[in-house]
Amino acid sequence: MISTPFTELFGVDHPIVCGGMTGVGTAELISAVAEAGALGFLTALTQPTPEALAREIARCRERTDRPFGVNLTVLPTLKPVPYAEYRAAIIESGIRVVETAGSNPAEHVADFKAAGVKVIHKAVAVRHALKAQGLGVDAVSIDGFECAGHPGEEDVPGLVLIPAAVRRLDIPVIASGGIATGGGLAAALALGACAVSMGTRFVASAEAPVHRNVKDQIVANDERATQLVFREFGNTGRVARNAISEEIVARSQRPGAAFEDVAELASGVRGRTRVLEQGQMDDGLWWAGQAQGLIESVATCREIVSGIVADAEKTIARLADLRG
Numbered sequence: 001m002i003s004t005p006f007t008e009l010f011g012v013d014h015p016i017v018c019g020g021m022t023g024v025g026t027a028e029l030i031s032a033v034a035e036a037g038a039l040g041f042l043t044a045l046t047q048p049t050p051e052a053l054a055r056e057i058a059r060c061r062e063r064t065d066r067p068f069g070v071n072l073t074v075l076p077t078l079k080p081v082p083y084a085e086y087r088a089a090i091i092e093s094g095i096r097v098v099e100t101a102g103s104n105p106a107e108h109v110a111d112f113k114a115a116g117v118k119v120i121h122k123a124v125a126v127r128h129a130l131k132a133q134g135l136g137v138d139a140v141s142i143d144g145f146e147c148a149g150h151p152g153e154e155d156v157p158g159l160v161l162i163p164a165a166v167r168r169l170d171i172p173v174i175a176s177g178g179i180a181t182g183g184g185l186a187a188a189l190a191l192g193a194c195a196v197s198m199g200t201r202f203v204a205s206a207e208a209p210v211h212r213n214v215k216d217q218i219v220a221n222d223e224r225a226t227q228l229v230f231r232e233f234g235n236t237g238r239v240a241r242n243a244i245s246e247e248i249v250a251r252s253q254r255p256g257a258a259f260e261d262v263a264e265l266a267s268g269v270r271g272r273t274r275v276l277e278q279g280q281m282d283d284g285l286w287w288a289g290q291a292q293g294l295i296e297s298v299a300t301c302r303e304i305v306s307g308i309v310a311d312a313e314k315t316i317a318r319l320a321d322l323r324g
Contacts, residue, residue: 002309005172006194009138010097010118011067013037014309015185015195017174018202019122019141020071020099022046023272024210027056029301031063032207036305041071041099050082050089057093069097072108083108091115099141109135120174124152126165139172140165141197146178148199148289150237166192180291182311200289206300211279214286215298223293229266229285233259240288242281
């Protein structure tokens with residue numbers, strides 16, 4: 001077993017996080033992550049209303065008595081999101097740890113901390129992590145350029161970003177992006193992180209609530225099978241490469257292009273319905289990181305977590321032996 005300040009702070013067995021993933025972070029997956037001894041996050045905005053989120057939290061509790069949390073991602077949306085109501089549902093449901101992401105979480109952090117809730121904030125730059133630390137968060141998850149989702153606009157990979165964050169921060173750092181193996185966990189610990197966060201690896205799990213085609217595609221894909229979209233609009237995202245992502249890039253590069261030119265193709269509802277639910281792999285945008293190239297099988301969450309920890313322990317022992 002690998003004990004770190006992260007495992008001690010959050011009361012879990014292993015320094016592994018399943019970060020929030022829209023459309024994926026439901027009770028089926030997150031309870032399985034918790035039962036495996038890692039820390040998983042339900043995604044608040046996967047649920048259509050705050051009331052539905054409260055029910056999902058209760059449903060997860062029916063499946064596990066181990067620690068789990070909720071992710072609250074704050075991003076610009078066409079339809080206003082009642083963030084204060086989602087925040088209240090999280091607090092009133094007795095959740096003890098929250099993962100914030102997206103825009104400045106100041107308002108949310110203040111309320112969560114007042115209610116005794118620990119907060120992990122996801123950041124893609126050291127300056128953003130420092131800002132979050134100043135707001136009083138308990139830990140920072142730092143996302144390298146390899147990650148699925150929004151890696152920011154500065155293209156700094158984890159091998160540089162993780163130790164850069166550790167050097168400047170006084171709170172635990174969770175390494176995210178490009179991690180799917182025990183070697184990745186050992187490397188993150190060597191760089192000063194206290195834990196790792198994985199998304200794509202947990203999508204290719206038996207319990208992930210997505211179509212089997214998605215899981216098989218992740219296993220089949222290599223490290224080159226992602227694409228950066230929305231870069232021209234200052235909102236870069238890393239997604240799995242498919243016909244839709246290729247068309248989005250082509251349209252975005254036309255002179256005078258605007259997001260409205262790709263909005264229909266980029267629809268989150270379309271991606272969740274046609275890809276994640278129906279398994280039509282070329283008919284919607286779906287998030288995946290470069291770690292696809294490291295994933296060789298679909299496995300249960302318990303197998304994933306135990307395998308990564310065991311491999312990390314072997315790697316650490318081997319490196320210790322090299323020192324003589």
